[in-house]
Amino acid sequence: MYTDTEACVRAVSSRDARFDGWFYTAVRTTGIYCRPSCPATTPKPRNMTFYPSAAAAQAGGFRACKRCRPDTSPGSPEWNSRADLVARAMRLIADGVIDREGVAGLARRLGYSVRQIERQVRSELGAGPLSLARAQRAQTARVLVETSDLPMADIAFAAGFGSIRAFNGTVREVFAATPREMRSRASAPERGERAEASTGTWHQMRLRLPFRRPLLPDNLFGHLAATAVPGVEEWRDGAYRRTMLLPHGPAVVALRPEPDHVAAQMWLSDLRDLPVATSRCRWMLDLDADPVAIDAALAADRRLARLVRAAPGRRVPRSADADEMAVRIVLGQQISTKAARTHAGRLVKRYGQRLPEPVGGLTHLFPTAARLRRTSAEHLAMPASRHRTVVGLATALAEGQIDLTPGADWASTRADLIALPGIGPWSVESIAMRALGDPDAFPTSDLGIRAGAARIGIPDHLATIQSESARWRPWRAYAAQHLWATTDHEINRLPKEQ
Incomplete structure (x- = not known):
């Protein structure tokens, strides 16, 4: 969007928060870059320059606005809704791959050369992978400086900087203040946190x-x-x-x-x-989505319009651990929510790693795929066929045959999943929705979706539902949330306090 100067100027002039994270406004007369909704005096259009990322604005010599804090904007919704190379790279960068494995590791995960990754990311984001990771480190440093009492050396280490000198230099360059100055002027709400x-x-x-x-x-x-x-x-x-x-x-x-x-x-x-x-x-809470755009697209179908108007802003609940979610979806095939929880609980109790110290009622980590591939059917009250499917999936995940990482190619992963014995279209689409985050995933045969489709006037025939759902592309995962919500199920409401 940042190349459409007229649209960007309109968004800045109206202080439209919907575009925060889509682009950044740099003001040449002040040397500052802002989010579109910045409450400061609107600069003259001739003094504005628009960038697709905070890293690109920083590379252009601009520092972050102290008033609107553009580094705290929601992320661009594009990276979680697209399946192309740049979007996959951005999801991996957000997950810290460059800090752990470098640009070479990023390229290796995506199956491209370092030069190809650099060229494509820079072409669209205005900055290379290292600059994007540096901007992410600067944001982490700011959070820790302003909301913790940690020593600055510990913050530099935690934020991923190789030295105190690099930490101090980056913070001064990006925020036009030293770390100690930022801490001393942190606002009252931040000090309270x-x-x-x-x-x-x-x-x-x-x-x-x-x-x-x-x-x-x-x-x-x-x-x-x-x-x-x-x-x-x-x-x-x-x-x-x-x-x-x-x-x-x-x-x-x-x-x-x-x-x-x-x-x-x-x-x-x-x-x-x-x-x-x-x-x-x-990622788990789908916080970078653009709900206004999604709702408008779905409401174009008059059958969904009533549901969308009644409950705007639905998100797709995902998982913080894609391998875990895939296993849980397979466990839940053709059984109730309660039964699926029981099966998963048994796996956790027998194979999960204990936390070093419990927090409330939380005591374990969900078992890794490497541990689940060694499960024994005699310890789990489930059909032998389902146990074989769980073990087969866990083995494929542990050996890297199935890619559920943020950089996964959604089409390839679907093909690899459906090739595993015991995994059908419902499981593949459910995994694509909640583990991969594909916004167009749609488990057509799901009973809740079929019931919801019938309630809005779509005949309960799989071929018909599949055909009619094409009108909701590329947001069918969000349409599924609206269809599920037509049923009286506990997944559709906040739980009551115990």
């Missing part, structure tokens, strides 16, 4: 996760709570909580919906995992 004192096991952090309005929490948090696996997930004190296995160790997150943000509390065993934990929470 300082991290709690770290224990021997956990570093505790609190932060806000922004999103584009509207956001309907009912099915988003309701689905996660209704399908929660005992020991791994729970609903407590108005928040969805779960364990995660991150690159440097275990973690626990608690996510509570608020009117203008999601409040996140994190228990990290290693502070270096903060950016990855944040990225995975945003």
Whole structure:
């Protein structure tokens, strides 16, 4: 969008928050870049330059606005809705691959040369992968400086900088202030969200996760709570909580919906995992979606329009662990939500890794694919055929035959999944929706979708539902949420406090 100067100027002039994260406005007379909704005085159009990423604005010599904080904008919705090379690269960068494996590792995961990746990413984002990762590190550093009492050396290490000098230089360049100056002038709300004192096991952090309005929490948090696996997930004190296995160790997150943000509390065993934990929470809650655009597209079908008007801002609940979600979907084939939770709970109790220190009712990590491939049928009360399917899937995941990472090619992964014995179209589309995040995934044969389709006047015939759903492309995963919501099921509502 940043190449459409007239549209960008209109968005900035109207301070339209819907475009935050789509592009960044740099003002040549001040040397500052802002989000479109910045409340400061609107600059003259001739002084504006538009960039597709914060990293590109930084590379152009501009520093972040201290008032609107463009680095805290929701991410561009494009990267989670597209399946091309640049979008796959951006999802991997957000997941911290460059910090862990470098640009060579990013290229290797995507199956392209470093030069090809550099050229395509720079062409669309205005900056290369290293610059994008650097901008991400700067954002992590700002969060830690302003919301924690950690020593600056620890922050530099946690944010992924190789030295204190690099940390200080980047912060000054991006934010036009030293780290200590940023900490001293942190606003009152931020000071109130300082991290709690770290224990021997956990570093505790609190932060806000922004999103584009509207956001309907009912099915988003309701689905996660209704399908929660005992020991791994729970609903407590108005928040969805779960364990995660991150690159440097275990973690626990608690996510509570608020009117203008999601409040996140994190228990990290290693502070270096903060950016990855944040990225995975945003992904799980679909916080970078553009709900206005999605709702408008779905409401163009008069049969869906009533549902969309009644509940704008539905998101697609995903998983913070794609391998885990794939296994759980296979476990849930042709059984109830409650039965699926029971089966998953048995797997966790016998094969899951215990947390070093429990947090509330959370005690385990979901077992990895490498452990699940060694499960024994005698310990699990499920049909032998389903056990074989679970073991086959776990083996394929552990050996890298199935790619469910953020950089996966959705079409190739679908083909690889359907080739596994015991996995059919319903499972493939459910995995594509909740593990891969494909916005067009649509499990046509799902009973809830069939019931919802019938309620809006679509005959209950699979071929007819499949044909009619073409009108909702490329947002059929969101249409599925509206169809499911026509049924009286606990996944569609926030749980009551116990």
